Amino acid sequence: MISKKMEAALNQQIELECYASFLYLSMASWCDKEGLEGSAKFMHRQSEEEREHMLRIFHYISEVDGHALVPSIKQPPLEFDSAKSLFEQVYEHEQKVTSSINKLVALSYEENDYSTLNFLQWYIEEQREEEALMRTVIDRIKLIGGGPQSLYYIDKEIDQINKAAAAAAAAEDENANA
Numbered sequence: 001m002i003s004k005k006m007e008a009a010l011n012q013q014i015e016l017e018c019y020a021s022f023l024y025l026s027m028a029s030w031c032d033k034e035g036l037e038g039s040a041k042f043m044h045r046q047s048e049e050e051r052e053h054m055l056r057i058f059h060y061i062s063e064v065d066g067h068a069l070v071p072s073i074k075q076p077p078l079e080f081d082s083a084k085s086l087f088e089q090v091y092e093h094e095q096k097v098t099s100s101i102n103k104l105v106a107l108s109y110e111e112n113d114y115s116t117l118n119f120l121q122w123y124i125e126e127q128r129e130e131e132a133l134m135r136t137v138i139d140r141i142k143l144i145g146g147g148p149q150s151l152y153y154i155d156k157e158i159d160q161i162n163k164a165a166a167a168a169a170a171a172e173d174e175n176a177n178a
């Protein structure tokens with residue numbers, strides 16, 4: 001059983017995760033169009049992850065006898081100024097998601113809802129990892145700088161980061177299923 005207040009707040013989080021999935025999908029498409037293949041792969045993976053985050057909440061709400069709602073999503077931006085500004089926007093969005101998760105945690109304390117509090121622990125960890133990952137990407141972009149071939153090197157670097165993150169996620173899944 002879940003309170004109406006908590007159910008509504010979790011449904012809002014579904015909307016935020018779903019928007020993140022669409023935003024990152026739009027970013028993947030822009031990267032592809034610009035010939036940034038490594039970055040496109042990275043953003044496609046992020047988009048899939050956000051969909052999983054959304055579904056995790058969706059199933060949780062049903063499990064605790066609430067009503068999970070499919071959100072209406074506004075169209076995300078379709079064009080971006082540069083790879084750097086794109087990743088800065090990802091980082092900004094992730095910070096927004098973190099702050100929203102923190103509010104959910106505060107609400108679960110207020111409501112004495114320890115089941116939801118426990119459920120949210122996974123998101124706290126996930127947001128810490130996501131923010132750290134985005135800072136790494138932005139730091140590498142800054143290090144590479146804006147020279148003539150910088151986009152080529154930035155994309156290669158992001159492809160490497162993507163492969164490492166995908167391998168870490170696969171190892172985590174394997175541990176969870178062991």
Ligand code: OFO
Pocket residue numbers: 017020049050053094097126127130
């Ligand atoms: Fe689900 O918002 Fe990031 O990870």
